[in-house]
Amino acid sequence: MKPPNMSEPEANPEPLDFVRQIVEDDNTSGKWQGKVHTRFPPEPNGYLHVGHAKAICLNFGIAAENGGLCNLRFDDTNPEKEDVEYVESIKEDIRWLGFDWEDRLFFASDYFEQLYEWAEQLIRDEKAYVCSLPLEEIRSGRGTPSEPGTDSPFRTRSVADNLDLFHRMRAGEFEEGEHVLRAKIDMSHQVMLLRDPIMYRIRKVEHHRTGDKWCIYPTYDFTHGQSDSIEGITHSICTLEFENRRPLYDWYCEYLKIHHPQQIEFNRLNLTYTLMSKRRLLELVNSGFVSGWDDPRMPTISGLRRRGYTPQSIRNLCATVGVTKHNAVTDMVVLENQIREELNQTADRRMVVLDPLKVVITNYPEGESEELDAVNNPEDASAGSRKVPFGRELFIEREDFMEDPPRKFFRLGPEREVRLRWAYFLKCNDVVKNDAGEITEIHCTYDVDTKGGNAPDGRKVKATLHWVSAAESVPLTVRLYDHLFVTEDPDDTEDESGSWQDNLNQDSLKTLTAQAEPSLAAAEAGYRCQFERKGYFVVDQDSTTDERVFNRIVTLKDAWARAKKKK
Ligand code: ATP
Ligand code: MG
Secondary structure: OOOHHHOOOOOOOOOOOHHHHHHHHHHHHOOOOOOOEEEEOOOOOOOOEHHHHHHHHHHHHHHHHOOOEEEEEEOOOOHHHOOHHHHHHHHHHHHHHOOOOOOOEEEHHHHHHHHHHHHHHHHHOOOEEEEOOOHHHHHHOOOOOOOOOOOOOOOOOOHHHHHHHHHHHHOOOOOOOOOEEEEOOOOOOOOHHHOOOEEEEEOOOOEOOOEOOOOEEEOHHHHHHHHHHHOOOOEEEEEHHHHHHHHHHHHHHHHHOOOOOEEEEEOOOOEOOOOOOHHHHHHHHHHOOOOOOOOOOOOEHHHHHHHOOOHHHHHHHHHHHOOOOOOOOEOHHHHHHHHHHHHHHHOEEEOEEOOEEEEEEOOOOOOOEEEEEEEOOOOOHHHOEEEEEEEOEEEEEHHHEOOOOOOOOOOEOEOOEEEEOOOOEEEEEEEEEOOOOOEEEEEEEEEHHHOOOOOOOOOOOOOEEOEEEOOOOEEEEEEEEOOOEOOOOOOOOOOOOOOHHHHEOOOOEEEEEEEEOHHHOOOOOOOEEEEOOOEEEEEOOOOOOOOOEEEEEEOOOOHHHHHHHHO
16 A cells, blocks of 8 residues: 555545435445445336436436446336336336346336235224225315315224225225225324325226236325335435425335335426426327427437437436536536537538539539548547549538628638638639529639648638539438427416417428538438538438438537527
Protein backbone atom coordinates (compact mmCIF):
# COMPACT_ATOMS: atom_id res chain seq x y z
CA MET A 1 0.00 0.00 0.00
CA LYS A 2 1.12 3.52 -0.72
CA PRO A 3 1.83 5.72 2.29
CA PRO A 4 -0.98 8.26 2.61
CA ASN A 5 1.10 11.32 1.70
CA MET A 6 2.09 9.76 -1.61
CA SER A 7 -1.40 8.82 -2.68
CA GLU A 8 -2.82 10.59 -5.67
CA PRO A 9 -5.15 13.50 -4.93
CA GLU A 10 -8.64 12.17 -4.34
CA ALA A 11 -10.97 12.92 -7.17
CA ASN A 12 -14.00 14.74 -5.79
CA PRO A 13 -16.61 12.01 -6.14
CA GLU A 14 -20.07 13.04 -7.29
CA PRO A 15 -22.40 13.12 -4.31
CA LEU A 16 -24.75 10.14 -4.22
CA ASP A 17 -28.40 10.79 -4.99
CA PHE A 18 -30.69 10.30 -2.01
CA VAL A 19 -31.77 6.78 -3.03
CA ARG A 20 -28.19 5.60 -3.44
CA GLN A 21 -27.38 7.28 -0.12
CA ILE A 22 -30.10 5.24 1.61
CA VAL A 23 -28.73 2.06 0.04
CA GLU A 24 -25.20 2.94 1.13
CA ASP A 25 -26.35 3.74 4.68
CA ASP A 26 -28.20 0.42 4.83
CA ASN A 27 -25.11 -1.41 3.68
CA THR A 28 -23.08 0.35 6.37
CA SER A 29 -25.57 -0.36 9.14
CA GLY A 30 -26.11 -3.94 7.97
CA LYS A 31 -29.88 -3.42 7.83
CA TRP A 32 -30.25 -6.01 5.05
CA GLN A 33 -27.02 -7.91 5.81
CA GLY A 34 -25.39 -6.10 2.90
CA LYS A 35 -27.98 -7.41 0.46
CA VAL A 36 -29.34 -5.12 -2.26
CA HIS A 37 -32.28 -6.43 -4.25
CA THR A 38 -34.43 -4.16 -6.40
CA ARG A 39 -37.03 -4.72 -9.10
CA PHE A 40 -38.59 -2.95 -12.05
CA PRO A 41 -42.37 -3.51 -11.87
CA PRO A 42 -44.16 -2.43 -15.06
CA GLU A 43 -47.83 -2.98 -15.62
CA PRO A 44 -48.16 -4.62 -19.08
CA ASN A 45 -50.83 -2.16 -20.27
CA GLY A 46 -48.78 -0.30 -22.87
CA TYR A 47 -45.29 0.18 -24.25
CA LEU A 48 -42.56 1.64 -22.08
CA HIS A 49 -41.76 5.34 -22.39
CA VAL A 50 -38.57 7.22 -21.65
CA GLY A 51 -39.84 7.92 -18.11
CA HIS A 52 -39.73 4.19 -17.47
CA ALA A 53 -36.13 4.23 -18.69
CA LYS A 54 -35.29 6.35 -15.68
CA ALA A 55 -36.82 3.79 -13.31
CA ILE A 56 -35.04 0.98 -15.18
CA CYS A 57 -31.65 2.71 -15.00
CA LEU A 58 -32.16 3.43 -11.32
CA ASN A 59 -33.27 -0.05 -10.25
CA PHE A 60 -30.86 -2.06 -12.40
CA GLY A 61 -28.11 0.51 -11.84
CA ILE A 62 -28.30 0.44 -8.03
CA ALA A 63 -28.29 -3.36 -8.03
CA ALA A 64 -25.25 -3.51 -10.31
CA GLU A 65 -23.31 -0.88 -8.37
CA ASN A 66 -23.84 -2.78 -5.13
CA GLY A 67 -23.29 -6.32 -6.30
CA GLY A 68 -27.01 -6.88 -5.91
CA LEU A 69 -29.84 -8.17 -8.08
CA CYS A 70 -32.72 -6.58 -9.94
CA ASN A 71 -35.86 -8.48 -10.93
CA LEU A 72 -38.23 -7.81 -13.76
CA ARG A 73 -41.74 -8.22 -12.42
CA PHE A 74 -44.93 -7.61 -14.33
CA ASP A 75 -47.58 -6.10 -12.13
CA ASP A 76 -50.42 -7.78 -13.97
CA THR A 77 -53.48 -7.34 -11.78
CA ASN A 78 -55.68 -5.48 -14.30
CA PRO A 79 -56.69 -8.15 -16.83
CA GLU A 80 -58.90 -5.83 -18.92
CA LYS A 81 -56.06 -3.58 -19.97
CA GLU A 82 -53.17 -5.98 -20.17
CA ASP A 83 -51.79 -7.99 -23.03
CA VAL A 84 -48.88 -10.30 -23.96
CA GLU A 85 -47.94 -7.91 -26.76
CA TYR A 86 -47.04 -5.42 -24.04
CA VAL A 87 -45.13 -8.02 -22.03
CA GLU A 88 -42.97 -8.86 -25.04
CA SER A 89 -42.35 -5.25 -26.01
CA ILE A 90 -41.33 -4.37 -22.45
CA LYS A 91 -38.82 -7.22 -22.34
CA GLU A 92 -37.38 -6.18 -25.68
CA ASP A 93 -37.05 -2.55 -24.60
CA ILE A 94 -35.29 -3.34 -21.32
CA ARG A 95 -32.81 -5.63 -23.08
CA TRP A 96 -32.21 -3.00 -25.74
CA LEU A 97 -31.47 -0.42 -23.03
CA GLY A 98 -28.71 -2.77 -21.91
CA PHE A 99 -30.14 -4.40 -18.77
CA ASP A 100 -30.54 -8.05 -17.87
CA TRP A 101 -32.87 -9.65 -15.34
CA GLU A 102 -31.18 -13.02 -15.95
CA ASP A 103 -33.51 -15.74 -14.66
CA ARG A 104 -35.50 -13.36 -12.49
CA LEU A 105 -38.59 -12.75 -14.61
CA PHE A 106 -41.71 -12.74 -12.44
CA PHE A 107 -45.40 -12.01 -12.72
CA ALA A 108 -47.58 -10.83 -9.87
CA SER A 109 -50.18 -13.24 -11.25
CA ASP A 110 -47.84 -16.09 -10.25
CA TYR A 111 -48.55 -15.05 -6.66
CA PHE A 112 -52.36 -15.04 -6.89
CA GLU A 113 -52.69 -18.25 -4.87
CA GLN A 114 -50.39 -16.95 -2.13
CA LEU A 115 -52.20 -13.60 -2.09
CA TYR A 116 -55.51 -15.43 -1.73
CA GLU A 117 -54.17 -17.34 1.27
CA TRP A 118 -52.91 -14.11 2.80
CA ALA A 119 -56.34 -12.58 2.32
CA GLU A 120 -57.86 -15.51 4.21
CA GLN A 121 -55.27 -15.01 6.93
CA LEU A 122 -56.33 -11.38 7.33
CA ILE A 123 -60.00 -12.44 7.46
CA ARG A 124 -59.19 -14.94 10.21
CA ASP A 125 -57.23 -12.25 12.07
CA GLU A 126 -60.31 -10.00 11.78
CA LYS A 127 -58.32 -7.60 9.61
CA ALA A 128 -60.44 -8.04 6.49
CA TYR A 129 -64.14 -8.40 5.67
CA VAL A 130 -66.43 -8.88 2.71
CA CYS A 131 -68.32 -5.66 2.03
CA SER A 132 -71.52 -5.82 0.01
CA LEU A 133 -72.13 -2.11 -0.46
CA PRO A 134 -72.31 -0.81 -4.04
CA LEU A 135 -69.05 0.78 -5.15
CA GLU A 136 -70.44 4.34 -5.00
CA GLU A 137 -71.45 3.87 -1.39
CA ILE A 138 -68.04 2.49 -0.52
CA ARG A 139 -66.57 5.58 -2.07
CA SER A 140 -68.87 8.09 -0.39
CA GLY A 141 -68.55 6.23 2.92
CA ARG A 142 -64.84 7.06 2.94
CA GLY A 143 -65.57 10.67 3.91
CA THR A 144 -63.20 13.48 2.99
CA PRO A 145 -59.74 14.47 4.18
CA SER A 146 -61.40 16.75 6.75
CA GLU A 147 -64.34 14.46 7.70
CA PRO A 148 -64.10 10.90 8.95
CA GLY A 149 -65.74 8.10 6.97
CA THR A 150 -68.56 5.90 8.18
CA ASP A 151 -68.29 2.21 8.97
CA SER A 152 -69.77 -0.17 6.45
CA PRO A 153 -72.71 -2.12 7.90
CA PHE A 154 -70.80 -5.27 6.83
CA ARG A 155 -67.75 -4.40 8.87
CA THR A 156 -68.94 -6.58 11.74
CA ARG A 157 -69.52 -9.74 9.70
CA SER A 158 -68.28 -12.85 11.46
CA VAL A 159 -65.05 -14.53 10.41
CA ALA A 160 -67.05 -17.59 9.33
CA ASP A 161 -69.40 -15.53 7.15
CA ASN A 162 -66.49 -13.62 5.62
CA LEU A 163 -64.60 -16.79 4.79
CA ASP A 164 -67.69 -18.34 3.28
CA LEU A 165 -68.49 -15.30 1.14
CA PHE A 166 -64.89 -14.89 0.06
CA HIS A 167 -64.71 -18.55 -1.04
CA ARG A 168 -67.94 -18.14 -2.97
CA MET A 169 -66.60 -14.95 -4.60
CA ARG A 170 -63.72 -17.02 -5.87
CA ALA A 171 -66.07 -19.81 -6.97
CA GLY A 172 -67.87 -17.36 -9.25
CA GLU A 173 -71.19 -17.38 -7.42
CA PHE A 174 -71.59 -13.58 -7.54
CA GLU A 175 -71.74 -10.93 -10.19
CA GLU A 176 -69.20 -8.16 -10.61
CA GLY A 177 -69.77 -5.41 -8.03
CA GLU A 178 -71.83 -7.54 -5.66
CA HIS A 179 -69.06 -7.91 -3.09
CA VAL A 180 -65.51 -6.79 -2.47
CA LEU A 181 -62.99 -7.76 0.15
CA ARG A 182 -61.80 -4.84 2.27
CA ALA A 183 -59.05 -4.44 4.81
CA LYS A 184 -60.37 -3.52 8.23
CA ILE A 185 -58.17 -0.63 9.25
CA ASP A 186 -59.75 2.62 10.40
CA MET A 187 -62.59 4.56 8.77
CA SER A 188 -61.38 7.81 10.31
CA HIS A 189 -57.68 7.36 9.53
CA GLN A 190 -56.08 10.64 8.51
CA VAL A 191 -54.61 8.87 5.47
CA MET A 192 -57.70 8.36 3.28
CA LEU A 193 -56.22 5.27 1.64
CA LEU A 194 -56.27 3.51 4.99
CA ARG A 195 -60.03 3.86 5.38
CA ASP A 196 -60.75 0.19 4.77
CA PRO A 197 -59.24 -0.09 1.27
CA ILE A 198 -60.42 -2.70 -1.23
CA MET A 199 -58.24 -5.81 -1.48
CA TYR A 200 -60.21 -7.91 -3.98
CA ARG A 201 -62.87 -7.22 -6.59
CA ILE A 202 -64.89 -9.56 -8.79
CA ARG A 203 -63.91 -9.34 -12.45
CA LYS A 204 -65.26 -11.95 -14.81
CA VAL A 205 -62.59 -11.46 -17.43
CA GLU A 206 -59.81 -13.60 -18.83
CA HIS A 207 -56.30 -12.86 -17.72
CA HIS A 208 -53.50 -13.00 -20.32
CA ARG A 209 -51.62 -15.52 -18.16
CA THR A 210 -54.07 -17.20 -15.80
CA GLY A 211 -56.88 -17.48 -18.34
CA ASP A 212 -60.24 -18.02 -16.63
CA LYS A 213 -58.75 -19.52 -13.47
CA TRP A 214 -59.69 -16.44 -11.45
CA CYS A 215 -62.76 -14.26 -11.34
CA ILE A 216 -61.56 -12.23 -8.39
CA TYR A 217 -58.44 -10.09 -8.73
CA PRO A 218 -56.35 -8.42 -6.03
CA THR A 219 -55.88 -4.64 -6.17
CA TYR A 220 -52.53 -3.05 -6.87
CA ASP A 221 -52.11 -2.21 -3.19
CA PHE A 222 -52.81 -5.74 -2.01
CA THR A 223 -50.35 -7.10 -4.58
CA HIS A 224 -47.38 -4.88 -4.93
CA GLY A 225 -45.77 -4.94 -1.50
CA GLN A 226 -46.46 -8.66 -1.03
CA SER A 227 -44.86 -9.41 -4.40
CA ASP A 228 -41.81 -7.42 -3.30
CA SER A 229 -41.84 -9.36 -0.08
CA ILE A 230 -42.04 -12.78 -1.76
CA GLU A 231 -39.07 -11.88 -3.95
CA GLY A 232 -36.98 -10.68 -1.02
CA ILE A 233 -36.75 -7.14 -2.34
CA THR A 234 -34.82 -4.82 -0.02
CA HIS A 235 -35.44 -1.42 -1.62
CA SER A 236 -38.78 -0.98 -3.38
CA ILE A 237 -38.12 2.09 -5.49
CA CYS A 238 -41.08 3.85 -7.09
CA THR A 239 -42.20 7.30 -8.17
CA LEU A 240 -43.47 10.09 -5.93
CA GLU A 241 -47.17 9.55 -6.62
CA PHE A 242 -46.91 6.34 -4.57
CA GLU A 243 -45.80 8.24 -1.47
CA ASN A 244 -49.35 8.35 -0.06
CA ARG A 245 -49.69 4.60 -0.55
CA ARG A 246 -46.64 3.79 1.55
CA PRO A 247 -48.63 3.52 4.84
CA LEU A 248 -50.77 0.86 3.19
CA TYR A 249 -47.72 -0.93 1.78
CA ASP A 250 -46.34 -1.00 5.31
CA TRP A 251 -49.66 -2.00 6.89
CA TYR A 252 -50.04 -5.15 4.76
CA CYS A 253 -46.44 -6.28 5.37
CA GLU A 254 -46.82 -5.64 9.07
CA TYR A 255 -50.15 -7.41 9.59
CA LEU A 256 -49.21 -10.33 7.37
CA LYS A 257 -45.95 -10.59 9.34
CA ILE A 258 -43.87 -11.03 6.20
CA HIS A 259 -40.50 -9.70 4.97
CA HIS A 260 -40.92 -5.94 4.80
CA PRO A 261 -39.01 -4.08 2.07
CA GLN A 262 -38.49 -0.33 2.30
CA GLN A 263 -40.50 1.71 -0.19
CA ILE A 264 -38.60 4.75 -1.46
CA GLU A 265 -40.15 7.33 -3.78
CA PHE A 266 -38.28 9.45 -6.36
CA ASN A 267 -39.28 12.04 -8.95
CA ARG A 268 -40.65 11.09 -12.35
CA LEU A 269 -38.96 12.07 -15.57
CA ASN A 270 -41.02 14.51 -17.60
CA LEU A 271 -39.97 16.10 -20.89
CA THR A 272 -41.22 19.22 -22.62
CA TYR A 273 -43.33 18.95 -25.80
CA THR A 274 -44.45 15.43 -24.99
CA LEU A 275 -46.48 13.30 -22.60
CA MET A 276 -45.53 10.36 -20.39
CA SER A 277 -48.75 8.56 -19.76
CA LYS A 278 -49.39 5.14 -21.21
CA ARG A 279 -53.10 5.81 -21.23
CA ARG A 280 -52.73 8.88 -23.40
CA LEU A 281 -50.09 7.33 -25.61
CA LEU A 282 -52.55 4.49 -26.21
CA GLU A 283 -55.17 7.07 -27.21
CA LEU A 284 -52.71 8.53 -29.73
CA VAL A 285 -52.09 5.07 -31.18
CA ASN A 286 -55.80 4.23 -31.34
CA SER A 287 -56.72 7.56 -32.90
CA GLY A 288 -54.28 6.97 -35.75
CA PHE A 289 -52.50 10.26 -35.18
CA VAL A 290 -49.29 8.27 -34.98
CA SER A 291 -48.49 5.09 -36.90
CA GLY A 292 -48.11 2.98 -33.76
CA TRP A 293 -46.34 2.73 -30.41
CA ASP A 294 -43.03 2.88 -32.26
CA ASP A 295 -43.86 5.93 -34.35
CA PRO A 296 -40.61 7.95 -34.27
CA ARG A 297 -42.46 10.92 -32.73
CA MET A 298 -43.54 8.91 -29.69
CA PRO A 299 -41.66 9.26 -26.38
CA THR A 300 -41.74 5.47 -26.09
CA ILE A 301 -38.51 3.50 -25.95
CA SER A 302 -39.53 1.78 -29.20
CA GLY A 303 -40.33 5.14 -30.80
CA LEU A 304 -36.98 6.61 -29.76
CA ARG A 305 -35.21 3.47 -31.00
CA ARG A 306 -36.89 3.78 -34.40
CA ARG A 307 -36.15 7.48 -34.41
CA GLY A 308 -32.46 6.55 -34.17
CA TYR A 309 -31.66 7.18 -30.51
CA THR A 310 -29.06 4.83 -29.03
CA PRO A 311 -29.39 3.04 -25.68
CA GLN A 312 -26.36 5.04 -24.51
CA SER A 313 -28.03 8.37 -25.26
CA ILE A 314 -31.10 7.41 -23.22
CA ARG A 315 -29.03 6.10 -20.33
CA ASN A 316 -27.04 9.34 -20.41
CA LEU A 317 -30.26 11.35 -20.23
CA CYS A 318 -31.33 9.39 -17.16
CA ALA A 319 -27.94 9.95 -15.52
CA THR A 320 -28.08 13.67 -16.31
CA VAL A 321 -31.53 14.43 -14.92
CA GLY A 322 -30.71 12.94 -11.51
CA VAL A 323 -32.88 11.48 -8.79
CA THR A 324 -34.60 13.75 -6.28
CA LYS A 325 -37.81 14.24 -4.31
CA HIS A 326 -39.00 17.14 -6.49
CA ASN A 327 -41.01 16.76 -9.67
CA ALA A 328 -39.72 18.86 -12.51
CA VAL A 329 -39.87 19.02 -16.29
CA THR A 330 -36.72 18.44 -18.30
CA ASP A 331 -36.23 20.32 -21.55
CA MET A 332 -36.42 17.98 -24.55
CA VAL A 333 -33.14 19.56 -25.67
CA VAL A 334 -31.36 17.70 -22.88
CA LEU A 335 -32.30 14.42 -24.55
CA GLU A 336 -31.51 15.72 -28.04
CA ASN A 337 -28.09 16.95 -26.95
CA GLN A 338 -27.18 13.47 -25.74
CA ILE A 339 -27.60 11.98 -29.18
CA ARG A 340 -25.99 15.00 -30.88
CA GLU A 341 -22.87 14.62 -28.76
CA GLU A 342 -22.68 10.90 -29.31
CA LEU A 343 -23.23 10.96 -33.06
CA ASN A 344 -20.90 13.90 -33.54
CA GLN A 345 -18.15 11.51 -32.43
CA THR A 346 -19.31 8.37 -34.17
CA ALA A 347 -21.45 9.13 -37.24
CA ASP A 348 -20.20 9.26 -40.83
CA ARG A 349 -20.85 12.49 -42.69
CA ARG A 350 -22.71 12.23 -45.98
CA MET A 351 -23.99 14.75 -48.50
CA VAL A 352 -27.73 14.74 -49.17
CA VAL A 353 -29.76 17.51 -50.77
CA LEU A 354 -33.23 17.64 -49.24
CA ASP A 355 -34.77 20.15 -51.65
CA PRO A 356 -32.80 19.92 -54.90
CA LEU A 357 -32.02 22.84 -57.23
CA LYS A 358 -30.13 21.93 -60.38
CA VAL A 359 -26.76 23.53 -61.10
CA VAL A 360 -25.14 23.37 -64.54
CA ILE A 361 -21.41 24.07 -64.54
CA THR A 362 -21.04 25.54 -68.02
CA ASN A 363 -17.22 25.38 -68.08
CA TYR A 364 -17.06 21.73 -67.00
CA PRO A 365 -16.41 19.46 -70.01
CA GLU A 366 -19.54 17.68 -71.19
CA GLY A 367 -19.63 13.91 -70.73
CA GLU A 368 -16.85 13.95 -68.16
CA SER A 369 -16.85 13.31 -64.42
CA GLU A 370 -14.35 12.73 -61.61
CA GLU A 371 -14.17 11.34 -58.10
CA LEU A 372 -13.23 13.53 -55.17
CA ASP A 373 -12.05 12.56 -51.71
CA ALA A 374 -14.44 13.34 -48.86
CA VAL A 375 -13.55 12.85 -45.17
CA ASN A 376 -16.00 10.55 -43.38
CA ASN A 377 -15.77 12.05 -39.92
CA PRO A 378 -13.63 15.07 -39.02
CA GLU A 379 -13.91 14.01 -35.34
CA ASP A 380 -12.53 10.55 -36.00
CA ALA A 381 -9.53 10.09 -38.29
CA SER A 382 -9.93 6.32 -38.20
CA ALA A 383 -13.23 6.65 -40.09
CA GLY A 384 -11.18 7.38 -43.24
CA SER A 385 -12.58 8.91 -46.41
CA ARG A 386 -14.69 8.02 -49.42
CA LYS A 387 -15.01 9.03 -53.06
CA VAL A 388 -17.85 11.28 -54.19
CA PRO A 389 -18.61 11.76 -57.90
CA PHE A 390 -18.50 15.27 -59.35
CA GLY A 391 -19.63 16.36 -62.81
CA ARG A 392 -21.16 19.04 -64.97
CA GLU A 393 -24.61 18.85 -63.37
CA LEU A 394 -25.17 18.98 -59.63
CA PHE A 395 -27.93 19.50 -57.12
CA ILE A 396 -27.64 22.01 -54.32
CA GLU A 397 -30.15 22.95 -51.65
CA ARG A 398 -32.79 25.31 -53.04
CA GLU A 399 -32.57 27.47 -49.90
CA ASP A 400 -28.83 27.94 -50.50
CA PHE A 401 -29.54 30.13 -53.53
CA MET A 402 -31.26 33.52 -53.67
CA GLU A 403 -31.69 35.55 -56.80
CA ASP A 404 -31.88 38.76 -54.84
CA PRO A 405 -30.08 38.03 -51.59
CA PRO A 406 -30.40 40.34 -48.59
CA ARG A 407 -27.21 41.71 -46.99
CA LYS A 408 -26.82 38.96 -44.42
CA PHE A 409 -27.28 36.08 -46.85
CA PHE A 410 -23.79 34.72 -47.51
CA ARG A 411 -24.60 31.75 -49.69
CA LEU A 412 -25.05 31.60 -53.46
CA GLY A 413 -26.53 34.40 -55.57
CA PRO A 414 -25.85 35.94 -58.99
CA GLU A 415 -22.15 36.83 -59.38
CA ARG A 416 -21.36 35.35 -55.97
CA GLU A 417 -18.84 32.67 -55.18
CA VAL A 418 -19.08 29.83 -52.64
CA ARG A 419 -17.17 26.65 -51.85
CA LEU A 420 -18.62 23.26 -52.67
CA ARG A 421 -17.67 20.89 -49.83
CA TRP A 422 -14.66 18.66 -50.73
CA ALA A 423 -14.76 20.09 -54.29
CA TYR A 424 -14.24 23.50 -55.91
CA PHE A 425 -15.22 27.15 -55.76
CA LEU A 426 -18.39 27.81 -57.70
CA LYS A 427 -19.71 31.09 -59.09
CA CYS A 428 -23.24 31.75 -60.31
CA ASN A 429 -23.67 33.50 -63.67
CA ASP A 430 -27.21 32.89 -64.78
CA VAL A 431 -30.67 31.94 -63.61
CA VAL A 432 -33.11 29.88 -65.71
CA LYS A 433 -36.85 30.14 -65.01
CA ASN A 434 -40.01 28.47 -66.23
CA ASP A 435 -43.09 30.24 -67.56
CA ALA A 436 -44.41 30.62 -64.02
CA GLY A 437 -41.29 32.54 -63.09
CA GLU A 438 -39.88 29.79 -60.86
CA ILE A 439 -36.17 29.09 -60.90
CA THR A 440 -35.60 25.69 -62.56
CA GLU A 441 -31.81 25.71 -62.70
CA ILE A 442 -28.84 27.97 -62.30
CA HIS A 443 -25.79 28.23 -64.52
CA CYS A 444 -22.43 28.51 -62.87
CA THR A 445 -18.72 28.25 -63.54
CA TYR A 446 -16.16 26.50 -61.34
CA ASP A 447 -12.52 27.34 -60.73
CA VAL A 448 -10.48 24.28 -61.65
CA ASP A 449 -7.55 25.57 -59.53
CA THR A 450 -9.53 25.37 -56.30
CA LYS A 451 -9.76 21.58 -56.14
CA GLY A 452 -10.12 20.44 -52.53
CA GLY A 453 -11.74 23.73 -51.57
CA ASN A 454 -8.92 26.34 -51.39
CA ALA A 455 -7.92 29.06 -53.81
CA PRO A 456 -4.17 29.32 -54.54
CA ASP A 457 -4.49 33.11 -54.72
CA GLY A 458 -5.82 33.10 -51.16
CA ARG A 459 -9.25 34.54 -51.97
CA LYS A 460 -11.96 33.66 -49.49
CA VAL A 461 -15.61 32.69 -49.71
CA LYS A 462 -18.17 33.04 -46.97
CA ALA A 463 -20.08 29.80 -47.36
CA THR A 464 -19.50 26.11 -47.96
CA LEU A 465 -22.42 24.23 -49.49
CA HIS A 466 -23.18 20.53 -49.68
CA TRP A 467 -24.11 19.12 -53.08
CA VAL A 468 -24.51 15.91 -55.03
CA SER A 469 -23.81 14.93 -58.62
CA ALA A 470 -27.10 14.96 -60.54
CA ALA A 471 -26.16 11.98 -62.71
CA GLU A 472 -25.03 9.73 -59.88
CA SER A 473 -27.22 10.78 -56.97
CA VAL A 474 -29.79 8.38 -55.55
CA PRO A 475 -33.28 9.37 -54.41
CA LEU A 476 -34.16 8.90 -50.72
CA THR A 477 -37.44 9.21 -48.90
CA VAL A 478 -36.69 11.44 -45.96
CA ARG A 479 -38.95 11.90 -42.93
CA LEU A 480 -38.44 15.08 -40.99
CA TYR A 481 -39.92 15.05 -37.51
CA ASP A 482 -40.89 17.83 -35.21
CA HIS A 483 -42.19 17.81 -31.64
CA LEU A 484 -45.36 15.81 -31.10
CA PHE A 485 -46.97 18.82 -29.39
CA VAL A 486 -46.72 22.51 -30.15
CA THR A 487 -46.60 23.53 -26.48
CA GLU A 488 -44.01 22.72 -23.84
CA ASP A 489 -46.76 21.48 -21.54
CA PRO A 490 -49.42 19.70 -23.64
CA ASP A 491 -51.82 19.81 -20.68
CA ASP A 492 -51.79 23.57 -20.69
CA THR A 493 -54.75 24.41 -22.95
CA GLU A 494 -56.01 27.83 -24.00
CA ASP A 495 -59.26 27.52 -22.09
CA GLU A 496 -60.78 25.16 -19.56
CA SER A 497 -62.81 23.21 -22.13
CA GLY A 498 -59.69 22.42 -24.18
CA SER A 499 -57.87 19.11 -24.04
CA TRP A 500 -54.30 17.97 -24.53
CA GLN A 501 -55.20 16.76 -28.03
CA ASP A 502 -55.71 20.40 -29.09
CA ASN A 503 -51.99 20.87 -28.66
CA LEU A 504 -50.92 18.10 -31.03
CA ASN A 505 -48.51 19.33 -33.67
CA GLN A 506 -50.24 18.78 -37.01
CA ASP A 507 -46.93 19.43 -38.80
CA SER A 508 -44.88 16.97 -36.82
CA LEU A 509 -44.07 14.83 -39.88
CA LYS A 510 -42.88 16.00 -43.28
CA THR A 511 -41.97 13.49 -45.95
CA LEU A 512 -39.88 14.47 -48.96
CA THR A 513 -37.72 13.02 -51.68
CA ALA A 514 -34.08 13.98 -51.36
CA GLN A 515 -31.04 13.32 -53.55
CA ALA A 516 -28.08 11.61 -51.92
CA GLU A 517 -24.51 10.74 -52.76
CA PRO A 518 -24.34 7.14 -54.07
CA SER A 519 -22.64 5.73 -50.96
CA LEU A 520 -26.04 5.79 -49.21
CA ALA A 521 -27.71 3.50 -51.76
CA ALA A 522 -26.78 0.38 -49.82
CA ALA A 523 -27.31 1.70 -46.27
CA GLU A 524 -29.15 -0.85 -44.12
CA ALA A 525 -31.88 -0.32 -41.53
CA GLY A 526 -30.40 1.11 -38.35
CA TYR A 527 -27.44 2.79 -40.08
CA ARG A 528 -26.89 6.29 -38.67
CA CYS A 529 -25.06 9.16 -40.32
CA GLN A 530 -24.97 12.92 -40.46
CA PHE A 531 -26.36 14.59 -43.54
CA GLU A 532 -24.00 17.54 -43.69
CA ARG A 533 -25.68 20.70 -42.42
CA LYS A 534 -29.05 18.93 -42.14
CA GLY A 535 -28.88 16.77 -39.04
CA TYR A 536 -28.40 13.18 -37.97
CA PHE A 537 -30.42 10.49 -39.74
CA VAL A 538 -31.10 6.78 -39.43
CA VAL A 539 -32.31 4.27 -41.99
CA ASP A 540 -35.86 3.30 -41.04
CA GLN A 541 -37.10 -0.28 -40.81
CA ASP A 542 -39.48 0.50 -43.70
CA SER A 543 -36.49 0.96 -46.01
CA THR A 544 -36.25 -1.37 -49.05
CA THR A 545 -33.90 -1.54 -52.02
CA ASP A 546 -36.64 0.16 -54.07
CA GLU A 547 -37.35 2.89 -51.57
CA ARG A 548 -34.70 3.96 -49.10
CA VAL A 549 -36.25 5.63 -46.08
CA PHE A 550 -34.32 7.85 -43.67
CA ASN A 551 -35.63 9.35 -40.43
CA ARG A 552 -34.17 12.53 -39.08
CA ILE A 553 -33.09 11.80 -35.52
CA VAL A 554 -32.27 15.38 -34.66
CA THR A 555 -31.14 18.61 -36.31
CA LEU A 556 -27.53 19.68 -35.83
CA LYS A 557 -28.55 22.52 -33.54
CA ASP A 558 -31.57 23.19 -31.42
CA ALA A 559 -33.81 24.90 -33.97
CA TRP A 560 -36.53 25.62 -31.38
CA ALA A 561 -34.23 27.51 -29.06
CA ARG A 562 -33.17 29.67 -32.00
CA ALA A 563 -36.77 30.28 -33.02
CA LYS A 564 -37.62 31.31 -29.47
CA LYS A 565 -34.68 33.72 -29.31
CA LYS A 566 -35.83 35.43 -32.50
CA LYS A 567 -39.33 36.02 -31.12
P1 ATP B 1 -47.95 5.68 -16.77
O1 ATP B 1 -48.47 6.71 -15.84
O2 ATP B 1 -47.19 6.21 -17.93
O3 ATP B 1 -48.98 4.69 -17.19
P2 ATP B 1 -47.13 3.96 -14.70
O4 ATP B 1 -46.43 4.51 -13.52
O5 ATP B 1 -48.55 3.62 -14.56
O6 ATP B 1 -46.87 4.91 -15.93
P3 ATP B 1 -45.98 1.39 -14.55
O7 ATP B 1 -45.92 0.33 -15.57
O8 ATP B 1 -46.84 1.19 -13.36
O9 ATP B 1 -46.40 2.71 -15.28
O10 ATP B 1 -44.53 1.81 -14.13
C1 ATP B 1 -43.48 0.93 -13.84
C2 ATP B 1 -42.46 1.69 -13.03
O11 ATP B 1 -41.95 2.80 -13.77
C3 ATP B 1 -43.05 2.23 -11.75
O12 ATP B 1 -42.18 1.95 -10.69
C4 ATP B 1 -43.14 3.70 -11.99
O13 ATP B 1 -42.98 4.40 -10.79
C5 ATP B 1 -42.01 3.97 -12.98
N1 ATP B 1 -42.30 5.12 -13.82
C6 ATP B 1 -43.41 5.34 -14.56
N2 ATP B 1 -43.36 6.54 -15.17
C7 ATP B 1 -42.18 7.10 -14.82
C8 ATP B 1 -41.55 8.35 -15.12
N3 ATP B 1 -42.11 9.25 -15.92
N4 ATP B 1 -40.34 8.59 -14.59
C9 ATP B 1 -39.75 7.67 -13.80
N5 ATP B 1 -40.29 6.49 -13.47
C10 ATP B 1 -41.49 6.20 -13.97
MG1 MG C 1 -49.30 2.21 -13.21
